[in-house]
Amino acid sequence: MLSVNTNAAHYFVDRHMDEGRGDRLAYVEAETGRTLSYAQMAQGAGLNAGALAQAGIRPEERAAMLVLDQVEFPQIFWGALKAGVIPVPLNTLLATLVYDVILRDSRAAILFVSAPLWDVVAPAVAENPYLRHVVVLGDAPEGTTRYEDYLKGAEPRPTLPASADEVAFWLYSSGSTGQPKGVAHIHSALKATADTYGAQVLGIREDDTVLSAAKFFFAYGLGNEMTFPLSVGATSVLFTGRPTPQSMIETINAHAPTIFCGVPTLYAAMVAEMDANGAPSAPLRLCISAGEALPEDVGTRWESHTGVPILDGVGSTEMLHIFLSNAPDDVVYGTSGVAVPGYDLRLVDETGAEVADGEVGELLVNGASAASCYWNQRDKTRGTFEGVWTRTGDKYERRSDGRLIYCGRTDDMFKVSGIWLSPFEVEGALVSHPRVLEAAVVAHRDADDLEKPKAFIVLQSGAGDDALNDELKELVKEKIGKWKYPRWIEVVDELPKTATGKIQRFKLRAGA
């Protein structure tokens, strides 16, 4: 009996050749104009699979990828899956010390690195006992191999069979408070996210073009510009540099994507840019947001500028993509929406009992895209993956209409006068002020050693003063409750964030 190969590379790459999509455009690089068709991607992946074998990299060994968003990324990634080698895309914004930890922890046997990122990883490579090959995309420093030379002489390889449950790739979670954790994902998880969020929320189609500000190395970006478009034969525009409001608007105008994927900080800055200089002229079909909750005001202003809603959603590296979201025909800003079809959600208290509507509980999720474990971290694995349920560490409240409201990370919540306070709610009120671009709220002890909210704010422009502080305190009192106003307000140039855009409140707490 003929059975379908459940290696994910078969579905996302090889299948398009059998179904006649070879000439379609899979990727275009916004800054350089370089392109990659579906046929070129399939050929490149086959060649990469052969090159790994030629270099002596065996199935289940790890291939670290410190690679920018460029057309080589999908070829290396899928080439590894075809060969049974585990690609480990790395956040391109980390420090040398963190690369050192990750390269040792993963025991990667080969590293692919984009030339502009070489200097930051080089000291970690020099000390590493496991790497047998270092392949550089671009000018190769001494002791490394140029990508083109590495591919020379390799014979293209077909896709090895892989079971649906077999580990396919890892992502390191950004570790906002601790050591990075290698999150191991199985082959079938990729298709599971495409079949659920990709098909049933985005409704992604072959004629879509996606632009994602989030890069490949982030689970959010991997879905946006790899799994979802490749599930239907659509096109992705790759933006290699740092996304700024201006560069994103220019790229939207130049490439006319139908789907734009951003994060709240970027949307807030783009809305400010549009207030000054107008909206992009190219028409979008849909916009999505994740990483942290989207402030209501940002969603409303974006939609009034562009005429297109932002679907705010929630995902995690552990669940691979979004499992809780607003839907295109059902957007309520200020809420995270409802469970994505295919996922079950529960809100529980400290004892594990389900909380009632209107009460705050930790969000647990059950779905086919859950990771199989954290590599070599048994306690953390057991603390997060509880049977079919994955703990998110996020606190939510369910409204009577079934929509969930974000209340903060489990460890960011605190009590004021005995009542739980959600930093996120106070932040939402603060950013509704036209002069406030971003806000973060943490607990700070007053003269009586009691915890009260303290706000750190980034202004759109200009400096803060007492009058503005008084205005903001009144605004919070009026909008969300008298006891919730920040007793202290500090203006800062920027907020500390993980590379994926989540505010690191623990850093503010430490210095608050």
Ligand code: 3SK
């Ligand atoms: O942070 C999120 O909301 C997210 C969404 C999709 C995939 C991964 C993550 C962390």
